[in-house]
Amino acid sequence: xxxxxxxRDGTIIRDYPDEDWSHVQDPEFIDGSLETLSVLRKQGxxxxxxxxxxxxxxxxxxxxxxxxxxxxxxxxIREYGVNVADVFHCPHRRDEGCxxxxxxxxxxxxxxxxxxxxxxxxSFIVGDSISDMELAVRCRMKGYWISPSARSNNxxxxxxxxIKEIILLFE
Numbered sequence: 001x002x003x004x005x006x007x008r009d010g011t012i013i014r015d016y017p018d019e020d021w022s023h024v025q026d027p028e029f030i031d032g033s034l035e036t037l038s039v040l041r042k043q044g045x046x047x048x049x050x051x052x053x054x055x056x057x058x059x060x061x062x063x064x065x066x067x068x069x070x071x072x073x074x075x076x077i078r079e080y081g082v083n084v085a086d087v088f089h090c091p092h093r094r095d096e097g098c099x100x101x102x103x104x105x106x107x108x109x110x111x112x113x114x115x116x117x118x119x120x121x122x123s124f125i126v127g128d129s130i131s132d133m134e135l136a137v138r139c140r141m142k143g144y145w146i147s148p149s150a151r152s153n154n155x156x157x158x159x160x161x162x163i164k165e166i167i168l169l170f171e
Contacts, residue, residue, distance in 0.1 A: 001115060002122035003045060003047075003048050003085070003111070003118050004040045004045040004047055005048050005108065005125045005126070005141075006047060006048070006049050006125075006126045007049075007125075007126065007129070008050075008070075008073070010030075010128035010129070011126055011132075011146055012029065012030060012033045012037070012073065012077075013030060013033070013069075014027070014030060018058070018060050021055050021061050021065075022060055027072055029073075034077065037080075037082045038082050046085040046115070046118075047082065047083070047084045048084075048087075048088070048111050049086070050088050050089075050107040050111070050125075050135075051087070051088070052089075052090050052101055052102050053066050053089045054092060056091035057093040058093050058094070066089070070089075085115070088100075088107040088110050088111060089107075090102070090107060102131040102132060102134075102135045103132075103135045105135065105138050105139055108135065120140060121140075124136070124141050124142040124143065125141055125144070127145065132145070133145055
């Protein structure tokens with residue numbers, strides 16, 4: 001089984017400053033994200049979303065607020081004709097030292113436990129942050145960095161230059 005692990009905020013839907021999330025009612029999809037999910041699903045990839053949601057334990061949003069946005073996002077993705085296999089989230093504060101907050105491997109490990117047929121060598125991670133790319137390295141998977149700051153003249157690129165491939169899926 002090959003999986004496409006997607007970050008959520010800033011990759012599939014718009015991200016906001018932490019303090020603004022409590023006011024968000026509906027997910028705003030990033031241009032091209034639904035189309036990309038659809039193409040990958042048609043290519044046989046199982047879509048798995050892995051998302052840091054430290055906003056919950058840091059008190060910016062409640063679990064109910066997270067769930068409402070996530071459920072609306074999943075409904076919209078389903079309406080677009082794409083099945084998301086699963087969503088794994090980390091609600092822990094950044095200073096809690098948990099094993100699931102990216103770039104730690106906890107959410108990928110949870111996915112592997114639930115879906116033991118996932119072949120990491122055929123899978124990849126898509127995200128908009130250094131922690132997403134560090135996770136790809138730790139899991140020995142390809143990482144696709146969609147952040148506009150990932151352009152080749154950016155000095156941050158040297159932190160992830162050992163990843164086999166970095167591309168922009170959306171512009």
